Amino acid sequence: MTAENFSFKIVKKDSKTGARAGILRTSHGEIETPAFVTVGTQATVKALTPEELKGLGAQIVLANTYHLYLRPGEEVIEKMGGLGKFMNWDGPTMTDSGGFQVFSLGFGIEHGVGKIASIFPSEEFADKPKEARPKLAKIDEDGATFTSHIDGSTRRLTPEKSIEIQQKLGADIILAFDECTSPLHDYEYTKNALARTHRWAERSLKAKTNPKQALFGIVQGGEYEDLRKESANFISSLGFDGFAIGGSLGKSKEDMHKVLEWTNSILPEEKPRHLLGIGRPEDIFEGVERGVDMFDCVMPTRLARNGTLLLGLGRIDITNARFAADPNPPDKSCRCYTCSNYSRAYLNHLFKAKEILGHRLASIHNLYFIVNLVKQIRQSITEDRFLEFKKEFLRSG
Amino acid sequence: MTAENFSFKIVKKDSKTGARAGILRTSHGEIETPAFVTVGTQATVKALTPEELKGLGAQIVLANTYHLYLRPGEEVIEKMGGLGKFMNWDGPTMTDSGGFQVFSLGFGIEHGVGKIASIFPSEEFADKPKEARPKLAKIDEDGATFTSHIDGSTRRLTPEKSIEIQQKLGADIILAFDECTSPLHDYEYTKNALARTHRWAERSLKAKTNPKQALFGIVQGGEYEDLRKESANFISSLGFDGFAIGGSLGKSKEDMHKVLEWTNSILPEEKPRHLLGIGRPEDIFEGVERGVDMFDCVMPTRLARNGTLLLGLGRIDITNARFAADPNPPDKSCRCYTCSNYSRAYLNHLFKAKEILGHRLASIHNLYFIVNLVKQIRQSITEDRFLEFKKEFLRSG
Numbered sequence: 001m002t003a004e005n006f007s008f009k010i011v012k013k014d015s016k017t018g019a020r021a022g023i024l025r026t027s028h029g030e031i032e033t034p035a036f037v038t039v040g041t042q043a044t045v046k047a048l049t050p051e052e053l054k055g056l057g058a059q060i061v062l063a064n065t066y067h068l069y070l071r072p073g074e075e076v077i078e079k080m081g082g083l084g085k086f087m088n089w090d091g092p093t094m095t096d097s098g099g100f101q102v103f104s105l106g107f108g109i110e111h112g113v114g115k116i117a118s119i120f121p122s123e124e125f126a127d128k129p130k131e132a133r134p135k136l137a138k139i140d141e142d143g144a145t146f147t148s149h150i151d152g153s154t155r156r157l158t159p160e161k162s163i164e165i166q167q168k169l170g171a172d173i174i175l176a177f178d179e180c181t182s183p184l185h186d187y188e189y190t191k192n193a194l195a196r197t198h199r200w201a202e203r204s205l206k207a208k209t210n211p212k213q214a215l216f217g218i219v220q221g222g223e224y225e226d227l228r229k230e231s232a233n234f235i236s237s238l239g240f241d242g243f244a245i246g247g248s249l250g251k252s253k254e255d256m257h258k259v260l261e262w263t264n265s266i267l268p269e270e271k272p273r274h275l276l277g278i279g280r281p282e283d284i285f286e287g288v289e290r291g292v293d294m295f296d297c298v299m300p301t302r303l304a305r306n307g308t309l310l311l312g313l314g315r316i317d318i319t320n321a322r323f324a325a326d327p328n329p330p331d332k333s334c335r336c337y338t339c340s341n342y343s344r345a346y347l348n349h350l351f352k353a354k355e356i357l358g359h360r361l362a363s364i365h366n367l368y369f370i371v372n373l374v375k376q377i378r379q380s381i382t383e384d385r386f387l388e389f390k391k392e393f394l395r396s397g
Numbered sequence: 398m399t400a401e402n403f404s405f406k407i408v409k410k411d412s413k414t415g416a417r418a419g420i421l422r423t424s425h426g427e428i429e430t431p432a433f434v435t436v437g438t439q440a441t442v443k444a445l446t447p448e449e450l451k452g453l454g455a456q457i458v459l460a461n462t463y464h465l466y467l468r469p470g471e472e473v474i475e476k477m478g479g480l481g482k483f484m485n486w487d488g489p490t491m492t493d494s495g496g497f498q499v500f501s502l503g504f505g506i507e508h509g510v511g512k513i514a515s516i517f518p519s520e521e522f523a524d525k526p527k528e529a530r531p532k533l534a535k536i537d538e539d540g541a542t543f544t545s546h547i548d549g550s551t552r553r554l555t556p557e558k559s560i561e562i563q564q565k566l567g568a569d570i571i572l573a574f575d576e577c578t579s580p581l582h583d584y585e586y587t588k589n590a591l592a593r594t595h596r597w598a599e600r601s602l603k604a605k606t607n608p609k610q611a612l613f614g615i616v617q618g619g620e621y622e623d624l625r626k627e628s629a630n631f632i633s634s635l636g637f638d639g640f641a642i643g644g645s646l647g648k649s650k651e652d653m654h655k656v657l658e659w660t661n662s663i664l665p666e667e668k669p670r671h672l673l674g675i676g677r678p679e680d681i682f683e684g685v686e687r688g689v690d691m692f693d694c695v696m697p698t699r700l701a702r703n704g705t706l707l708l709g710l711g712r713i714d715i716t717n718a719r720f721a722a723d724p725n726p727p728d729k730s731c732r733c734y735t736c737s738n739y740s741r742a743y744l745n746h747l748f749k750a751k752e753i754l755g756h757r758l759a760s761i762h763n764l765y766f767i768v769n770l771v772k773q774i775r776q777s778i779t780e781d782r783f784l785e786f787k788k789e790f791l792r793s794g
Binding site: 044046048087343 | 464484742
């Protein structure tokens with residue numbers, strides 16, 4: 001069952017926690033884990049070239065099945081030689097299955113929430129009454145029907161269709177089609193959805209025919225201990241090449257930590273574990289501590305577009321007038337291209353003048369920051385000083 | 398009078414035309430002429446880094462006094478070490494004087510025209526009745542009062558103020574403050590404006606105190622032979638380090654050619670000549686043929702933002718559906734970063750998905766195209782085959 005040219009090796013386990021440093025091998029190169037996966041939703045990491053991604057230390061790009069299915073279409077990307085060739089990225093790639101986007105169009109909007117209720121409210125709809133929240137996706141036993149955000153057309157994804165699309169996109173790692181649940185879903189809904197997700201996991205595995213792609217199963221079950229454990233056990237039993245932890249992570253950081261502990265205590269140690277859509281520094285530390293190997297999140301580039309720069313645990317809004325004549329780099333201790341060459345005053349000017357270069361420079365800094373934080377975490381694991389590094393960072397940050 | 402570290406040397410004159418190849422030396426490096434000056438209006442060549450500019454062959458960046466005066470203000474840029482340091486460009490820089498922007502806010506809008514009536518209609522206002530065209534600038538003997546396009550505040554530029562700002566911006570080459578006239582201005586208005594521009598030229602020279610900056614005088618006079626010749630003679634007599642040809646170039650390409658012939662037959666051969674705001678391939682050939690050394694134009698980056706790519710004398714709209722699955726590079730014969738690494742299909746996708754990388758890749762191609770066309774023109778002059786190259790390009794283009 002294991003994909004060709006795909007392997008995962010743990011090179012060092014932390015003596016005090018579940019943290020581990022590994023090497024994930026793919027047809028397009030190695031990924032040192034823990035790793036932050038840069039998100040290139042539409043086959044481009046927003047505002048950046050592949051060379052810039054390499055330059056800031058990125059190892060792998062995650063693109064989005066839902067988005068690429070709608071535009072430009074998987075046939076075009078297949079004709080162009082697959083996702084990596086299409087976007088001129090010769091390193092490892094992965095695609096998600098579209099499950100989360102379907103959730104976002106459906107319950108994500110209806111419930112006005114993102115992955116964690118208290119942390120990621122879906123800004124656009126959170127304050128609106130329930131009846132003003134359109135539900136743009138509908139789940140049935142066989143799959144999901146949804147409304148395209150591009151042209152309003154009705155489209156459909158099933159496990160088989162998602163895998164078919166992902167095989168045409170051709171990423172090194174692909175994901176099973178799943179149903180995400182919301183932090184506002186009750187036990188009953190979550191339990192039924194989980195059973196369906198498990199049937200979809202089996203169908204996803206069966207649909208996959210390309211031996212060169214690794215397929216990760218997705219553990220769901222919301223914030224419910226028995227469901228998460230049931231899911232970790234079931235998904236572990238099916239022969240996936242690795243695992244992703246998806247869906248609702250509860251209503252608080254503490255909920256998320258518990259979900260990770262329940263799940264990773266069951267998932268087989270020798271296979272890689274990806275925590276979907278989580279990327280704040282403090283969450284990454286907590287995830288690594290509980291045995292997570294990979295993270296992805298749009299946060300660094302999304303913040304960058306608004307002029308928010310990551311600094312330790314804090315952030316600065318570079319558009320603030322107090323930076324208008326500040327000759328210092330955004331972060332004096334940062335070695336990224338942006339901080340090595342530009343002042344806060346220049347970034348402030350670029351954002352005020354709505355110049356694209358501002359987005360670029362902020363994106364480079366934010367991605368460098370998070371990718372290299374995870375690299376430093378890895379280094380601390382190999383030197384058996386993970387908890388010291390965590391304490392040091394969280395104190396100074 | 399001549400600026401320190403500034404010199405111009407003609408290394409080759411074409412035997413059949415007025416074309417010449419030269420070397421312009423500045424404190425920040427040499428510029429091989431004829432040269433296309435890349436426009437960085439707001440202290441950034443839109444969407445690109447300085448490294449990308451170097452990579453595509455750019456030699457010099459032109460920024461805009463009007464824009465930088467309003468935002469971030471010349472004091473900020475002076476504090477940051479000047480324009481070049483502010484934007485991280487270590488090569489030669491120049492600034493225009495603000496005269497053209499004042500014209501754009503005033504008669505440019507009122508007359509609904511750009512530099513040449515038939516070619517560059519001011520799109521926004523050309524079809525509107527005269528009374529619907531706001532006039533946002535007013536000229537008097539001492540200077541110009543105008544309305545800021547950013548905050549609607551009333552601001553003022555005079556020759557002394559423009560030079561003061563340009564000295565704080567600190568570019569290697571700065572321009573005298575002038576009044577542009579419109580192709581729709583009659584002889585009488587143009588004559589009076591010219592006399593004022595000449596008085597402003599003397600005041601600009603007198604105001605300049607920084608010996609490290611070269612100051613170019615601007616020849617005006619619209620499409621009127623006696624006025625252009627009078628202006629070329631007068632401006633030549635004042636001791637400028639070089640010359641720019643500005644204002645209305647008439648109502649047709651033929652008018653522009655005549656203006657260039659009248660002017661350059663009088664301007665001293667040993668000093669550099671810059672044709673302001675002109676940058677189409679065919680116009681560059683005609684300008685070089687008539688002794689122009691430098692060109693600047695926002696056209697390549699402006700077109701790029703709309704997805705229009707330059708190809709020879711033609712253009713393609715990369716957003717067109719016929720490119721959606723086209724695996725070819727934008728231009729098979731082009732060696733730019735974009736054409737070396739990406740397909741038309743990918744660019745088509747990026748523009749449809751409104752991804753910033755699309756703007757970047759199109760800007761790199763268009764600037765590479767025009768910068769390198771001018772480099773090839775220079776090469777043809779040094780090999781004494783300028784007219785052959787021109788014929789070849791215009792035929793194949």
